[in-house]
Amino acid sequence: MAGFTNREYDAEITSVALPALCGMLLDPVMGAINSALIGQLGTHQLGAVSVGSLAVSFCTFMFSFLLFLTVPEIAAAVAKKDKARVSKVAAKALWVGLVVGSLTTAATVLGAETIIAYLAPPEPEVAVFATQFIKVRAFGIAPTLLSFVAIGVFRGHRDTMTPLYASIGSAFTSLFLNAFFLYVLQWGVWGSALASTLASLVSMAVLGGLLINKGMLRVPDLLKPPLLEDVQPVIRAGMPLMFRNLISFGMVLYASLLCVRAGSVYQASFEVVRLLWILSIQFFECLNVATQALCAGYLGDGEPARARAVMLRLAFVSAVIGGGVGLAIFAAQEPLVRCFTKDTAVVAQVLATLPMITFFLPLDAVASIMDGSLMAAKQTDYLSVIQIGGAGVQYFALIYLATNSLISALSIWSCLKVLTLFRLGGGFWRNFLSPKSAYLLPVAAADAEQLQQQQQQLAHAVALADSMDADCGGEPLVMLGLEPVAAAAAADAPQGQAGMARPE
16 A cells, blocks of 8 residues: 555646646635625525525536546547547537537426426525526526536546636626626526526636637537437446436435424534535545546556556545544534524534534545546446445435434434445445456456566576577576576466477
8 A cells, every 4th residue: 555655646636636626616615605695685585596506506416427427538538649539529428418408408497487396495485586597597507518528528638727717717707797787787586597607608618619729629520410329328327327416416405304394403503514514525526536537547548557556645645635624624613613603502413513524524535536536447337336325325324313303413414424434435345356446457467467577587588598508508597597487487378388498
C-alpha cells in the first residue's frame, strides 16, 4: 500500500480536483443566493420554487449517467491519441442527451399538474406557483443533459478548468437575470424559472462552442445522427445507473417523508443535517472527479499499475480531507446549527446526530473514490448492484424504525449510512480482491510478463556465453551464475521455445 504516500501524482490530482471543487462549491452558493432573492417575494413563492426545483432536479439527476459514462470512453480515446474517436463518442452522447432531454421536457411540461398533485403541497398558492415554475424550468432539462456530456468530454481530457469557466458564466447569468426579472420586470416565480433556464442554455452554448473550438467535436460528426445499434450500448450501460439514481434519490425522499410524518422538529433537524452533510462532501467529491478522469486515462492507456497508484493516493488524500472536515464540523457544531435554527428541540436532535455524521465523513470520502474508480473502469453494472443492495437494506431498516416508533434524526441518518458501508466494502472487494478488478494485473498477464523477462535473461546469457566461448572454454553459464535462470526459463517456455538453450 505504498501508493498511499506516493506524491508522484499530487500535481496531476490538484490540477483536476481544484477546479472541480470550485465548480461544486459554486452551485450551492449561487443556489442559496437565488433562493434568498425569491424568498423576498414571499413564503409561498419560495416554497413553490423549492417544490418545482425538486421535480426538475429529479429529472436531470436520473440521467446523470451521461456524464459518468462519457468520461472513461473519452479518456480511453485520448490515451490512444484518437481524435476521431473522441469526436464520434462526444457526438453520439450529445444525440442521446438531446433525444432523452427533449422527451423528458415534453413529459414534464405536459405532466406538471400531475407532478404537483403527487407532491401535494398543502397551500393552493404554492401548487399554482410550482406548476408555473416547472412548465418553464423544464425547458432547461435538455441543455443540462447536453452540458453533462460536454463536461464528461472535458473531464476525459483531464480538463476541469474549462467547465469551471462555463459554470461561472452560468451562475452569474442566473444571478443577473433573476434580479432583473424579479425586481425590475416583476415577473415572479416564472421569471425566476426563465432566468435559470436561460442560464442553462448559456452554459450549454459555451461548453459546446469550446468543444468545437478545441477540436474535441467535429461538426460533421455532430450533424450525423448515430445509428440505433451504436446508441444501444450507451442505453444499456446507462439503465443500471439510472435505476441506481432512482433508488438512492427515493431513499432520501422516503427518509424525509418519515421525518415529516413524525413532526416538524424531526423534519427540520433532518434538513439541517442534510445541508451540512452536502456542504461537507463537496470538499472530497472533487477527488471523485479526479479519480474518474485520471484512472480512466491510465486504464485506457493500458497502465493498470499507475491507475492503482493514483487511486490509492486519492483514497488516502480523501480520507485525510474527510477527517479534517469532520473534525472542523464537530468542533463548531453548536454555532453551525444555530445558524440554521434557534429551536431548542431541533438543535438537540441535530447535535445528537452530527457526531455520527462527522465520524462517517472519512468513510464517505473513501467510498466516493471507490465509486469513481469503478466508473473509470466502466464497471457501472457492479456499482449499481452495490448501491441497489445497500438501498434495499436501508429500506427495511427504515421500515423497522417506522413500525417501532423509533424515528429520530440520529436513527434515520444511521440507516442512510448503511449505503456508505456497502459502497466502501463493495469497491474495496472489486478493486483489490476480485479477479475482475481492472486495477490488478491478471494472473495470465503476470505469468506472461515473468516468462518474457526470463526469456530475455536467457537470451542475454546465451549471447554473452557465445562471446565468451573462445576465452572461457568451459561452462560459461555456470561461471556466470545463470544456469538456474536458463533452466527455469527453458522449463517455463512453451514447447518449441524450450529449445532456446544455447545451441551447440
